[in-house]
Amino acid sequence: MEIPSFLPKRAALTPASLALVTETVSWTFKTLHDRAAKIASALHVLREGKGTRVACLVENVPETVPFIHACQYTETVAVLLNTRLSERELQWQINEANCCMIVYTEGLADVAIRISKAIKLEAKCIDQLANEEDASSFFSPRAIDLKTPATIMFTSGTTGSPKGVLLTWRNHYFSAINASFQAPLSSAHTWLTSLPLYHVSGFSSLIKSALFGNAIYLSKRFDSEAVWRLIQTKEISHISVVTKMLSDLLSHSEGEKVPSSLLHVLLGGGPVSASVLQKAEKLGWPISVSYGLTETASQAVSSAIADGPPQGSSGKAMSMNELYILNNDGKEASVLEPGEIFIKGPTVTEGYINSSVVIDNRFGFPTGDIGYLDEKQFLFVLDRRSDLLISGGENVYPAEIEHVLEDHPDVVSCGVTKKSDDKWGEVPVAYIVFLEGKTVRSSKLRDWCGLSLATYKIPKEFREIKDLPRNSTGKLQRHRLVGLPSKELED
Structure with a gap:
């Protein structure tokens, strides 16, 4: 299925409308x-002649936005890396990801x-691309085949091994x-x-802007005081x-209600x-709760x-998605019965690079998360990918930390779990078995x-x-x- 490329079409429809705002720039869709x-x-x-996949080490800065659209123009697969x-x-x-070059801000x-x-791969700054002498002509396709690969974003599987989601x-x-x-x-x-553009949630905001014509206010990083001022x-x-x-x-608002101009908080x-x-x-924040994965191209519930x-x-399954809970017998779970969450629909990935995933023709993508549906079809997530912990919005897998610590010469074995934290939500805690007669300080x-x-x-604790x-x-x-x-190690 081909449709007009997102940004060229938007620029033709509303060329003078505001597309991107930061502290330093204000660009229309034409610009x-x-x-x-x-x-592009x-x-x-x-x-x-080199390949289609480009490693992207990019920040939330103005130059990143036209670069991402340029990837669509040229059918370049943006391998968006967590900086x-x-x-x-x-x-x-x-x-x-078998990248052919590195692009960075x-x-x-x-x-x-x-x-x-280190890896003998060409690297180019986006500013250099915008000023290349060879780029004298303007590259602008009329249509994009929706089956074309767009991005690779790495996530971690239940074993903690990173997997590239295509x-x-x-x-x-x-x-x-x-x-x-x-x-x-x-x-x-x-x-x-203000969420990073290498995250699917940040990236998706750029696609919505090009399709629907809203402006993006791009913040390099989240600053609660600055954001509250913008609100x-x-x-x-x-x-x-x-x-x-x-x-x-909420802390910065000091009990003040939000203005009615704030319409949606995802x-x-x-x-x-x-x-x-x-x-x-109570303070009027128009919040929508959600559940989604990189594998579902942002929220699906x-x-x-x-x-x-x-x-x-x-919440409930969104308009383009279907939601299923399968019990241990592989059958649809009854109301309130926990089981694995499956998501189906056109937002769901077809798989990982260099790794397979079995997507059920009837039930869709197996998330590995455990949850249940109530009688009104509201989803309750009980455990995100079993042992996964989420610290400040970032996924952290215990197995990955355990592998690193077990490489230490004085460590026999290690187990990592999580504890609640007022600031970050959850933080990892490592339990370590040392070689007999050995110990290592937390700081080391x-x-x-x-x-x-x-x-x-x-x-945060050893x-x-x-x-x-x-x-x-x-x-x-x-x-x-x-x-x-167990006993906490000295710093």
Whole structure:
């Protein structure tokens, strides 16, 4: 199925409408399209004969937006990398995705160039692409085949091994359509994007803007004071947040009600306490709870708080998705019966790169998450991918941390679990069995983890334990760690 390319069509329909706003720029859709076309011309020349996948080390800065649209113009697959990862992790993902080059924004130049030299791959700054002498012509396709691969975003599987989720333009298109049924958008609206553009939630805001004509207010990073000021001055109408961001905004509001100009607050990124939601509702925050995955191109389940979803629910399946719960026998679960969550619909990925996933023809994608449906079809998520913890909106898998710590010469074995944290929601805690007569201070273990892991994955607490709890087949029983005798290691 072919449809007009998103941004060129929008630029033809509403060329003078505001497309992108930051603290330093204000671009119309025509301006944005012209910049994207120029970058696309250079990208087309550089990529010729090399491949379709480009590693993207990009920040939430103006230049990133036309670059992402240029990827659609040239049928380039944007491999969007989490810039909080260690260089070792980034190198592995770039190689795993078989990227033909690296594109970066100026603030990440040092990291990009070091990685480029280490893996012998060409690297170009987006600013360079926009000013290439070879890019004298403007590259602008008329149509895009929705089956064309669009992005690769890495997530972690239940084993903690990173997996590259391949999403097509069809997935992103229908995800935007999904969102429009819940919160219609037009040129009268401005969506604040402070979530990273390498996350599917941040990326999806750019697609919605091109399709529906709303402006994007792009923030380099989330600053609760600055965002609250934008809300007060009625400069934004829509925003996506995770629990920590909402809590910070409520603190800054100091009990003040939000203006009616704020129309939609999409809340994701894991569990949220009843007290936070009640406080937000009392102050007039127009919140929609949600549940989604990278594999579903953003949220697939959502409901507005105003519509009365029960406490603890993530909402109902959205218009383009179907939701199923399968019990241990592989049959549809009854009401309130927990089982694995399956999601079906045009937003769902067809699979991972270099890894297989079995998508059921009837029930769709197996999320690995456990939940249940109530009698009104509201979804309750009980456990996100079994042992997954969510810290500040970032997915953290215990197995990945365990593998790093078990590489330490003084560590025999390790088990990682989670504990609640007022600031981050959840944080990892490591339980370690040392070699006889050995011990290591927490500060040294943090340094060790920092060589291989992003900062948010490093345990906030390290505890020594005599033995790890395991079942009869030797599998680690993480849920038993907290109840066993252990002592916190000195810093």
